[in-house]
Amino acid sequence: MARVSLIIPTFSRPHLLPRAVESAVRAGRDVEVIVVDDASSDQTASVCASLRDIKYVRVDRNQGVAGARNIGVLASTSEFIAFLDDDDLRLPASLEHQLSLFNEMPEAGFVAGGVLLADQDCAPNGKAAVVRPQRGDLFWPILELSVHLIPGSVVVRKSCFRAVGLFNKRLAGIDDWDMWVRIAELYPVLVDQQPVCVYRCATPASAQGSSALARHLHSAVKHQRRLLSLPRAKSEPYWRRRAVRRKTKRRIADTLTWRAAEELPHGAWQFAASNFVTSVRLSPMWALRPTHVRVLCQSFSNQKKLSRPDARD
Amino acid sequence: MPGISVIIATRNRCALLPRAVESARRAATDVEIVIVDDASDDQTAEVCARWSNLQCVRYVRAQRRLGLGGARNVGLISSTAPYVTFLDDDDIRLPDSLDRQVALLDADTRAGMIYARAFYGDEDCRPTDDFYPEFCPEGDVFWQILVQNFIPCPTVVLRRACLARVGLLEEDAPGIEDWDLWVRMCELFPVLALEEPVAIWRQPTDDSDQFTSRSERLRRLARRLHRDKWLKLPRVVQAGPARRRQIAKAFARRAAQEMVWQSAASLKNKQLREFTRVAFASARLHPIGTSKIILSETLASLQE
Numbered sequence: 001m002a003r004v005s006l007i008i009p010t011f012s013r014p015h016l017l018p019r020a021v022e023s024a025v026r027a028g029r030d031v032e033v034i035v036v037d038d039a040s041s042d043q044t045a046s047v048c049a050s051l052r053d054i055k056y057v058r059v060d061r062n063q064g065v066a067g068a069r070n071i072g073v074l075a076s077t078s079e080f081i082a083f084l085d086d087d088d089l090r091l092p093a094s095l096e097h098q099l100s101l102f103n104e105m106p107e108a109g110f111v112a113g114g115v116l117l118a119d120q121d122c123a124p125n126g127k128a129a130v131v132r133p134q135r136g137d138l139f140w141p142i143l144e145l146s147v148h149l150i151p152g153s154v155v156v157r158k159s160c161f162r163a164v165g166l167f168n169k170r171l172a173g174i175d176d177w178d179m180w181v182r183i184a185e186l187y188p189v190l191v192d193q194q195p196v197c198v199y200r201c202a203t204p205a206s207a208q209g210s211s212a213l214a215r216h217l218h219s220a221v222k223h224q225r226r227l228l229s230l231p232r233a234k235s236e237p238y239w240r241r242r243a244v245r246r247k248t249k250r251r252i253a254d255t256l257t258w259r260a261a262e263e264l265p266h267g268a269w270q271f272a273a274s275n276f277v278t279s280v281r282l283s284p285m286w287a288l289r290p291t292h293v294r295v296l297c298q299s300f301s302n303q304k305k306l307s308r309p310d311a312r313d
Numbered sequence: 314m315p316g317i318s319v320i321i322a323t324r325n326r327c328a329l330l331p332r333a334v335e336s337a338r339r340a341a342t343d344v345e346i347v348i349v350d351d352a353s354d355d356q357t358a359e360v361c362a363r364w365s366n367l368q369c370v371r372y373v374r375a376q377r378r379l380g381l382g383g384a385r386n387v388g389l390i391s392s393t394a395p396y397v398t399f400l401d402d403d404d405i406r407l408p409d410s411l412d413r414q415v416a417l418l419d420a421d422t423r424a425g426m427i428y429a430r431a432f433y434g435d436e437d438c439r440p441t442d443d444f445y446p447e448f449c450p451e452g453d454v455f456w457q458i459l460v461q462n463f464i465p466c467p468t469v470v471l472r473r474a475c476l477a478r479v480g481l482l483e484e485d486a487p488g489i490e491d492w493d494l495w496v497r498m499c500e501l502f503p504v505l506a507l508e509e510p511v512a513i514w515r516q517p518t519d520d521s522d523q524f525t526s527r528s529e530r531l532r533r534l535a536r537r538l539h540r541d542k543w544l545k546l547p548r549v550v551q552a553g554p555a556r557r558r559q560i561a562k563a564f565a566r567r568a569a570q571e572m573v574w575q576s577a578a579s580l581k582n583k584q585l586r587e588f589t590r591v592a593f594a595s596a597r598l599h600p601i602g603t604s605k606i607i608l609s610e611t612l613a614s615l616q617e
Binding site: 057058059060061063067070071073074075158161162163164165166168169170182185186230231 | 373
C-alpha cells in the first residue's frame with residue numbers, strides 16, 4: 001500500500017496532463033497517482049491509457065473540481081493525500097520532504113509548502129509565492145486569507161476528511177480554501193517554505209478557473225460569513241469576527257486593485273474593470289482611497305505610453 | 314477484503330443504533346460495518362465502544378455536523394468493499410438479505426445497483442403487514458424514477474465502481490439525497506430488483522406523520538432538483554423537449570396526487586387545519602397538476 005496518494009483531477013486538457021503526471025510520479029518514492037477524468041469528452045482517456053504508473057478513474061457526469069477531488073479521495077488507499085491540478089507541476093522528491101514534516105509533527109492536519117510561480121508554459125518565472133514558515137494553530141490566518149494555500153502544495157492526512165467531511169461541490173474555485181479552514185479549525189497545521197510545486201499563473205485570457213479572480217474572491221467573502229459560524233469562530237466575541245470581515249475585505253480589495261494595475265498596461269480592460277467594481281462593492285472606503293486610485297491611474301497612463309508606439313508602428 | 318460495506322450514518326440515536334448494527338452483522342457473511350457518527354452529542358461513542366474489538370465494525374466520528382449526505386460520503390471514503398449499502402440507524406436489515414442481493418449483483422455485471430421491498434415498521438421497528446413498493450420494475454427504470462421515488466433507501470445495494478462514475482451523494486439535498494443518487498445511477502446503469510422484503514423501514518410516529526413544514530420543504534426541494542438538475546441530465550436532453558415536458562407533467566401530477574390524497578384523508582379525519590395546509594401547499598407547489606386532478610375528480614363524481 002502506497003504511503004501517499006496524489007490526486008490529479010482533470011477536465012479536457014490532454015495536452016497538459018502528461019507533464020503533470022510525469023512530475024507527480026517523480027515527486028515521491030511510494031506514491032499512488034490517481035488521475036480523475038471529470039467526464040472529458042476529448043482524448044483524455046486515450047492519453048491516460050498511454051501513461052504508466054497511474055490509477056485512472058473516470059467519472060461519467062461532470063462533477064466540477066471539488067467533486068472530482070472527492071472521487072479521488074474515494075479511490076485512494078493511502079493515509080496521506082496530496083492534490084495537483086492538471087496544469088501545475090510537483091517538484092521532484094517534494095512529497096518525501098513533506099511526509100518527513102509529518103514525522104516532525106504527527107498531529108498536524110495538513111502540511112503546506114512553498115510555490116514557484118510560472119508562466120503559461122509552466123516555466124518558472126523566478127517568482128515565488130511568499131510563504132512564511134509557520135506551524136500550530138493557523139485557523140484565523142487561513143480564514144482571513146492571509147495565508148494563501150494552493151491545492152498543489154498541500155498534503156493532507158486522510159483522517160481529516162473523516163472529521164470535517166469532503167470538499168463542497170457548490171463552492172467552485174474556493175472549495176480548497178473552505179477545506180483548509182475546516183481542517184485548521186480542528187487540527188494544528190504546518191506551513192513550510194521549501195518550494196514543492198510549480199503553479200501556472202492565470203492570466204485574464206487563459207480561461208483557467210482562476211482567471212475569474214474577482215468572482216472567486218467575491219464568493220470567498222460571501223462564504224466567509226458561513227465559515228465564521230463554525231463553532232470555533234462563533235465562540236469568539238462579535239467584534240473579533242467583525243474585525244476579520246473587515247480585514248479580509250480590505251485585503252481582497254488590495255489584491256484586486258494590484259492585479260488590475262498589473263494587467264491594465266497589457267490591455268486587460270474587462271478584467272481591470274471587474275476587479276475595480278468588485279473591490280468597490282466589498283469595501284468602498286478602502287478601494288477608493290487615494291493610494292489605490294493613484295496606482296490605477298498610473299497604470300492607466302502607462303498603458304497610453306505603451307500603446308502609443310504600437311499605434312505608430 | 315470484505316464483500317459488502319454497510320454504512321450507518323447516525324446522529325444522537327445511541328439507543329436505536331445497536332439494533333441496526335446487529336441486524337447488519339446478521340445480514341451478510343462477509344460484512345464491513347462503518348458507523349459514521351455525525352457529531353452526536355449523546356453517548357454514541359460509548360455505545361460504539363462495545364464493538365471496538367470486532368474487526369468488522371468500524372467507528373468513524375465526524376467532528377462537525379455534516380448532514381446525512383455528507384456523513385454517508387465520509388462512510389464511503391472510509392469503507393473498502395466492492396459493494397455498498399446505506400442503512401439508517403433506526404432501520405433493520407433482515408438476516409441473510411445482503412448475501413442474496415450481492416449474489417444477484419454478482420450474476421449480472423452490467424447492473425449498477427439492486428433494490429428490494431421493505432416492510433413498513435412501527436415505532437419499535439416491528440414489521441407490519443405492509444410493504445413498499447408494490448411493483449418492482451427492473452432494468453432501465455430511469456424514466457420511472459424521474460417521476461416518483463419508489464426505491465426504499467435501506468434496501469439498495471450499490472456497486473462501488475458505478476457509484477464512483479456518477480459521483481458521490483449530494484450534500485445540498487437534505488432528505489432526498491437518496492432519490493438524487495438513484496436518478497443519477499439509473500441514468501447510466503440498469504438496476505435489478507428482488508421482489509421480497511429485505512429490510513424493516515421504521516415509519517415516523519403519528520405526530521410527524523402530519524404534513525409538517527419539513528415535508529413541504531422536501532416537496533419544494535424535489536421540485537427544484539427535478540427542474541434544475543434532473544431534467545438537465547444528458548439523457549433527458551437527448552430524448553428531446555417532448556419527452557422532457559411529458560416527464561415534468563407526470564412528476565407534477567404525481568406529487569399533486571399524493572398531496573390531494575393526503576388532504577382528502579385529513580378532511581375525512583376532520584382535521585380541518587391540516588386539510589387547508591396540505592391543500593394550499595399542493596396548489597402552491599403544483600398548481601396545474603392539482604387543478605387537473607380536482608377537475609377530473611369533480612367530473613367523475615358528476616357523471617355518477
